[in-house]
Amino acid sequence: MKLGYYPGCTLKTKAINLEVSAVKSLEALGVEVEELERWNCCGAVYSLADDDLVHLLAPVRDLIRAKDQGLDKVMTLCSMCYNTIARANLLMRKDEEKRDAINNFLEEETDYFGEVDVVHYLQFVRDDIGWDKVAAAVKNPLKDLKVGPYYGCTLTKPGEIKIDDSIEPVSFKNLIEAIGAEYVAYPDAETCCGSYQIIGNPEAALKTTATIVESAEKRGADALILSCPLCEYNIGRRQADVRGLREGLEPLPVFYFTQLLAIALGLDIDTLHLDRNMPEAQKLLEDKGILATA
């Protein structure tokens, strides 16, 4: 099976730990990805203004590249890319007036009518592979590891492009159980991490992140899994600053969900690129005896 793949800017550098672990895990599950030969930044956020078409050009161009390459489905790994491209795709399917304006403006490009399906990796693994098959492929079940899901916002909101329930999603729970880890429920798995406010209003972002870390720790999580490089930065690599804001917080390792999947599938430690995670991440896996058997 071949699957179109849109990486997005962060995946090739600062979130290489997400890309490599994800692509190698899919290979282990029998799926090969075909990266877009040419792609550009999706814009990271979808324009929320009705009179702003110019910011739709970037994601639409990516969709046109996918169509030109003969792909009928494009998978993204980054949650924000998923959100932006899926919403642009929906607009191109449903809003005839805006679609015509965009197609006219991009006159040198192929006309686009929303022919390509946009999916997120987690959705693809769930719907096209299935948790049973994932569980059957696990060689190294992550016993004794208590994992909390962190969905963030862009995978499940707004409702028009959600890959799971907007208020009570379950996909990460199913994944955690499929890879043999223990699922930890906590109330802030969908609470926003502050997103891009980490640049303009860092304190506001770190405050909400502190709530997430505290809530997961209170319920006994050893680690969190997530799928967005911006959430990973705010909750993971900025966690020393988060802990400085609230007393009593311990380091809570944060992984991309594909990293734990790769370990469970018995892939080589090199696929994890753990040097891009917060330092406590590798230590937790060593302390639990998980890396030694990988």
Add this chain to the structure above:
Amino acid sequence: MLVTERTIDREFVERMLEVSGQPFKQCMQCGTCSVVCPMQESTQLTPRQVMHHLQWGQKEALMNTNTPWICASCHTCEVRCPRGIDVPKLMEALRLQILRENKNFVEPFQIDKEQLKEAPQLAFVSSFRKHTS
């Protein structure tokens, strides 16, 4: 605050309706958006108060509150609004009212060098999209 015919900026109300496409006059002030807002610790007006000021055309109050600039566009309020109002779209319309005058909320050249090195690309792209003109 005294609201009279003279304090209502009708042109502003129409502009916000046009840019957001959101029927904010239908808001019934239940406050669900404010309860679920993850940024509420840092905002001056709650989303419910923003909606109220919009309904009454209080442009000046809305141009001087930090709420649209603290909003992270997470859509937590939008998926819970019983009136089906997309509150983040209104926050965007408020931001654009200022950004379209070529004003910046974040100055790209003043970002801390350590953060430039460490933060992921999408943090900058999204921040500049939301906070620069």
